[in-house]
Amino acid sequence: MAFAESTRAVGQGDTAVAHPGVATRLHAWTTTVDHKRIGILYVLMSLVFLVIGGVEALLMRWQLVVPDNQFLGPDTFNQLFTMHGTTMVFFVGMPILIGVGNYLVPLMIGARDMAFPRLNAFGFWITLFGGLLVYFSFATGGAPAIGWFAYAPLTERTFARSAATDFWALGLLISGIGTVTAAVNFVATILGMRAPGMTMRKMPFFVWTMLWTAFQMLLALPPLTAALVMILFDRQLGARFFDTSGGGSAFLWQHLFWFFGHPEVYILILPVFGIVSEVIPVFSRKVLFGYEFMAAATMAIAFISFGVWAHHMYCVGMSRTLDLFFATASLLVSIPTGIKFFNWLATMYGGRIRFASPMLFAFGFLSMFLIGGLTGIMLAAAPFDFQLSDSYFVVGHFHWVLIGGTLFGTFAGVYYWYPKVTGRMLSERLARWQFWLLYVGFFLTFGPMHVAGMLGMPRRIYTYGMDDWTVWNQISTLGALIQAPSYLILIYNLVVSLRHGKPAGDDPWDAWTLEWTTTSPPPSYNFETTPVVHSRRPLWDSKHPDDPDWLYE
Amino acid sequence: MSATATPLPAPPPIVTERGPSAAQWGMIAFLLSEVAFFSTLIVAYVAFMGKDIVGPTPQEALSLPLVIGTTLCLLGSSAVMHAAERALHSGRQTSFCLLWTLTIALGIIFLAGTAYEWRELIVEKHLTISRNLFGTTYYTLVGFHALHVTGGVMTMAIVLLLALRGQVSRSNATGVQLVGWYWHFVDAVWIVVFVVVYVTAKSGGL
Amino acid sequence: MLLATDVNLAHSQSIFNPASPAAHSIVSLAILVLAVSGLIFVIVEGVLLYSVWRFRADADPNAPEPPQAYGSRAIEIAWTAAPTLIVLFLVLVITRTLWEVEVDPPAPMPDDRALFVTVTGRQWWWEYTYETYDNRPLGFTTANELHIPAGEPGQSRPVYLKLVSADVCHSFWVPRLAGKMDLIPGRVNHLTLQADAPGLYLGQCAEYCGTQHAHMLLRVVVEEPAAFDRWLTEQAEPAADDPAARADRDLFLAQSCVNCHRVRGTPAVGSYAPDLTHLMSRQTLASGMIENTPENLDRWVADPQSIKPGCLMPAFGLGSEDQASIVRYLQTLH
Numbered sequence A: 001m002a003f004a005e006s007t008r009a010v011g012q013g014d015t016a017v018a019h020p021g022v023a024t025r026l027h028a029w030t031t032t033v034d035h036k037r038i039g040i041l042y043v044l045m046s047l048v049f050l051v052i053g054g055v056e057a058l059l060m061r062w063q064l065v066v067p068d069n070q071f072l073g074p075d076t077f078n079q080l081f082t083m084h085g086t087t088m089v090f091f092v093g094m095p096i097l098i099g100v101g102n103y104l105v106p107l108m109i110g111a112r113d114m115a116f117p118r119l120n121a122f123g124f125w126i127t128l129f130g131g132l133l134v135y136f137s138f139a140t141g142g143a144p145a146i147g148w149f150a151y152a153p154l155t156e157r158t159f160a161r162s163a164a165t166d167f168w169a170l171g172l173l174i175s176g177i178g179t180v181t182a183a184v185n186f187v188a189t190i191l192g193m194r195a196p197g198m199t200m201r202k203m204p205f206f207v208w209t210m211l212w213t214a215f216q217m218l219l220a221l222p223p224l225t226a227a228l229v230m231i232l233f234d235r236q237l238g239a240r241f242f243d244t245s246g247g248g249s250a251f252l253w254q255h256l257f258w259f260f261g262h263p264e265v266y267i268l269i270l271p272v273f274g275i276v277s278e279v280i281p282v283f284s285r286k287v288l289f290g291y292e293f294m295a296a297a298t299m300a301i302a303f304i305s306f307g308v309w310a311h312h313m314y315c316v317g318m319s320r321t322l323d324l325f326f327a328t329a330s331l332l333v334s335i336p337t338g339i340k341f342f343n344w345l346a347t348m349y350g351g352r353i354r355f356a357s358p359m360l361f362a363f364g365f366l367s368m369f370l371i372g373g374l375t376g377i378m379l380a381a382a383p384f385d386f387q388l389s390d391s392y393f394v395v396g397h398f399h400w401v402l403i404g405g406t407l408f409g410t411f412a413g414v415y416y417w418y419p420k421v422t423g424r425m426l427s428e429r430l431a432r433w434q435f436w437l438l439y440v441g442f443f444l445t446f447g448p449m450h451v452a453g454m455l456g457m458p459r460r461i462y463t464y465g466m467d468d469w470t471v472w473n474q475i476s477t478l479g480a481l482i483q484a485p486s487y488l489i490l491i492y493n494l495v496v497s498l499r500h501g502k503p504a505g506d507d508p509w510d511a512w513t514l515e516w517t518t519t520s521p522p523p524s525y526n527f528e529t530t531p532v533v534h535s536r537r538p539l540w541d542s543k544h545p546d547d548p549d550w551l552y553e
Numbered sequence B: 001m002s003a004t005a006t007p008l009p010a011p012p013p014i015v016t017e018r019g020p021s022a023a024q025w026g027m028i029a030f031l032l033s034e035v036a037f038f039s040t041l042i043v044a045y046v047a048f049m050g051k052d053i054v055g056p057t058p059q060e061a062l063s064l065p066l067v068i069g070t071t072l073c074l075l076g077s078s079a080v081m082h083a084a085e086r087a088l089h090s091g092r093q094t095s096f097c098l099l100w101t102l103t104i105a106l107g108i109i110f111l112a113g114t115a116y117e118w119r120e121l122i123v124e125k126h127l128t129i130s131r132n133l134f135g136t137t138y139y140t141l142v143g144f145h146a147l148h149v150t151g152g153v154m155t156m157a158i159v160l161l162l163a164l165r166g167q168v169s170r171s172n173a174t175g176v177q178l179v180g181w182y183w184h185f186v187d188a189v190w191i192v193v194f195v196v197v198y199v200t201a202k203s204g205g206l
Numbered sequence C: 001m002l003l004a005t006d007v008n009l010a011h012s013q014s015i016f017n018p019a020s021p022a023a024h025s026i027v028s029l030a031i032l033v034l035a036v037s038g039l040i041f042v043i044v045e046g047v048l049l050y051s052v053w054r055f056r057a058d059a060d061p062n063a064p065e066p067p068q069a070y071g072s073r074a075i076e077i078a079w080t081a082a083p084t085l086i087v088l089f090l091v092l093v094i095t096r097t098l099w100e101v102e103v104d105p106p107a108p109m110p111d112d113r114a115l116f117v118t119v120t121g122r123q124w125w126w127e128y129t130y131e132t133y134d135n136r137p138l139g140f141t142t143a144n145e146l147h148i149p150a151g152e153p154g155q156s157r158p159v160y161l162k163l164v165s166a167d168v169c170h171s172f173w174v175p176r177l178a179g180k181m182d183l184i185p186g187r188v189n190h191l192t193l194q195a196d197a198p199g200l201y202l203g204q205c206a207e208y209c210g211t212q213h214a215h216m217l218l219r220v221v222v223e224e225p226a227a228f229d230r231w232l233t234e235q236a237e238p239a240a241d242d243p244a245a246r247a248d249r250d251l252f253l254a255q256s257c258v259n260c261h262r263v264r265g266t267p268a269v270g271s272y273a274p275d276l277t278h279l280m281s282r283q284t285l286a287s288g289m290i291e292n293t294p295e296n297l298d299r300w301v302a303d304p305q306s307i308k309p310g311c312l313m314p315a316f317g318l319g320s321e322d323q324a325s326i327v328r329y330l331q332t333l334h
């Protein structure tokens, strides 16, 4: 408890400092190596890209609202889904989670910064630069039209003549290097800079998931980098990796991409598992149930995810033995995921659940991710996937896990930690509006896609003539229009609460991890004195000295 | 919290953990990602082995004597570097600088050997990156390895400069140690490349 | 039966409307998987909803913290075992279905009543080369509409497709007849079709393959064996040589059309574009996009880009005389 009090005094001097000019502040932000500022920059960048990617999605939805629509031509539409997918995965999903991790990992483990602050800043700036390069392709007369997984040989010069594909590959290559530097930093920080007493078994759960996310990034991103190098060599130097007329292999690209691509989707969900594992206990007023099993399950997911990639390739004509192997591996993932699910439920069970905004979004996550996971099981059942693959069912599945899972979970984190980051509370009323618009809109947008897929509608078609599909597409578009304002509300809430939100205090949620012991916002050095930790919930210990956690761990 | 009859439980003492430092973990993580990167290039090389319709084949193009020489240089450099680190640890600054310089020299000889080999391949064997699948995968794999050697040589040169200005000593040897890890790793990759590319070329496939 | 007026006539492409043994197997698996998932969904979502309702915080802010439960090894083992058993069960049923639907094609044999066709995916249309039927070599090529024989009671007529690609990856997907199978350049894939009932089965390319991926439509016409035999005989013939159309034909042959298209029995031997030998026997043009009517044919020849933007046939700016003459010739290709 002593340290909680000693840090309280710090940082209050901030208000006394005269407001520096815009130029000075801009300079301070662009040259910062503070993990908190870098974290904020990552999140802001992701939100900007989220709106861009969202607008691209709205355009696509508008094109699909009636059969044979003339709103967009084929080239435009194909560029839109390529950019939408690329943006959402590489410049929204990954950076927003890296940003949250960047902000919180040092605070949660009682460190003053990440292990390599300069490398950290470098990682952010080249990620942003990569994103700008990908978007620069628009200036060359059109974005790439290759799909986010860019199957060869459609990416060869013969079929994709403009420079757009080169910008795409170069942009992803560069931002991929940024991601690897972030992962290196996470590993070094988490393994080398924990507060005294915080053994590996006593880390906050979010930190544990970030560790394994970083592990996945280290192994999954470089193969993508190598594959992108191969495309660039093919296109620029006349190499023949994917030149099928010269003996190159379309197959090789698919394997390399999905060897990255599947772990990638778990990179997009593991940190979110971490976020909700922080939120659910605090708002249920109970300790996380079965920490060790949750931890083991995280590890299991991280490892198994490297052995399932070809479930994206059931229809390429592998042998049925291989199909069976990958189906089994994919189904195995549901066991550790199930363990997590059941432990969350057990954490809530018998608690006192407060439905403040973070918990509301965590509930959204639980109720929706379950469905997305189960449609994943259907896809993993190889013969069923012979029908479902590359249909709108798949589009339904992955938005369900990416929005119902990743976004809902991330928003839970945003509402949970915003008070720490800014010192102000977000508006609960706006939070509820955002939640319900998103919840309903999301359901209406992506639910019907499953039906359309089962009615035989393939993905990535700029228009269609089948009457059976029309109504489902119309509901989908309606849903997209309903969810669009929810993002605007979020942004409005984030901006307005910065000035007008209720002051938060250090520990508004009565929470238990180290970041709540310091001021909101934390001073640049985070903690006045290095905290000492005895259990997974240091603040529980100091709030309940008669019944501390370390008696039970 | 009023004072109760039972005293508050006292936490067990903190045991300080031992293990690699943050910087060391960082290097380990980085090398792990490098393993993934090179594995991918090697997989590509192996996947295309013997799939060419036009020559030259590895067997026709590659020659062993030169590459055995450069391989020995690289392996030797690892050993020399190890000796340099030992020297640093026992405080022998001058011999550290000498051995470190020798490491760099061996690295440069390796690169020169590669350059010579490539010149021969391009000019005499007409093997370019766009010639065939062998050329494509060979230059990519060996090229990226050489790029890593170059990076290593440059980093070592910076360390040497610092050492000559007396800024490298036993007390801040971690940096030197990490550069060493990287260099040994690059060596290890070369052993794999040597086996996969050169040995199989001469033994007629895997 | 084939006189459909609207090319997209309310035909179902639903995977739950199977018309072949393979599609049936997949549907049974699908229903099983859906049922299992549904059950898991109801139970887990039920527990979730019950928990949030039953354990919602009451108004009292001073209520003490609820009892802390740190975990339980027994419970963890129980809820690891349950999904493990489900997974085991699913693996078994998946194995059964996999072995049912993925069978390697046999070689043509006497009296096998099997049809062997090579399907070539091309940006953005389909080429079909008929290899053998009932062990009879055929060896002609046609485009965009695949005709196959229907099975009769007690006598199935399997169709073995060999799938290849001439450019990028495509995927052959006729949901009612089979799951999809990709056509990948540099690879040979196989797919077995077997239709129970005559009729028209629709589908479309299911792997993104560039600009007009959306209009790489599939039409499989399943015919009674006798009708199918007649169709085979007609298709194997060279192009009709109508003396009245000689002048039109010569004009056609003088155009660049022949660089890309083939009309068997004439000097037009292009192999880049759809075979036009029996163009008039097809119901649609441009890979199922538009109905094959004289007006549409005229529009297509005049400006394919206005119909299928980005397609690989350019407009030629033919004079109206030439244009009319060429279209007249094409209409003789029955």
Ligand code: HEA
Binding pocket: A149, A265, A266, A268, A269, A311, A312, A313, A330, A331, A333, A334, A335, A337, A338, A339, A341, A369, A370, A372, A373, A374, A375, A376, A377, A379, A380, A381, A385, A388, A389, A390, A394, A397, A398, A401, A402, A405, A406, C040, C044, C082, C083, C084, C086, C087
């Ligand atoms: C956040 C990202 C995310 C997550 C978490 C998942 C999770 C899963 N996904 Fe998904 N997936 C994507 C993102 C994600 N996916 C994307 C982006 C694509 C498409 C890429 C593209 O083509 O563009 C895709 C595509 C995709 C395919 C390929 C489809 C195709 O193209 O043909 C498959 C096939 O197996 C699949 C399977 C799974 C499985 C088995 C899971 C499992 O991890 C789910 C596990 C969870 C549960 C099962 C629920 C909870 C568990 C229980 C309550 C226990 C009890 C349950 C059982 C015993 C079953 N996914």
Ligand code: HEA
Binding pocket: A050, A051, A053, A054, A055, A057, A058, A060, A061, A081, A082, A084, A085, A086, A088, A089, A092, A093, A147, A148, A149, A395, A399, A402, A403, A406, A407, A445, A459, A460, A461, A462, A480, A483, A484, A485, A487, A488
């Ligand atoms: C995290 C990942 C993520 C997210 C959040 C989304 C969000 C959305 N996606 Fe996305 N999607 C993907 C990842 C994601 N998608 C991927 C990976 C693909 C595959 C791409 C490929 O095939 O290559 C895909 C493909 C995809 C398709 C299929 C295209 C096709 O196959 O033809 C569709 C179709 O409807 C779609 C729709 C939507 C919609 C409506 C949203 C909505 O949720 C978006 C809502 C957001 C907004 C609407 C923005 C809000 C902002 C405003 C409203 C501001 C207004 C601004 C002004 C007025 C200036 N997506």
Ligand code: CUA
Binding pocket: C121, C122, C124, C169, C170, C171, C205, C206, C207, C208, C209, C210, C213, C214, C216
């Ligand atoms: Cu062919 Cu899509």
Ligand SMILES: [Cu+2]
Binding pocket: A261, A262, A265, A308, A309, A311, A312
């Ligand atoms: Cu996957």
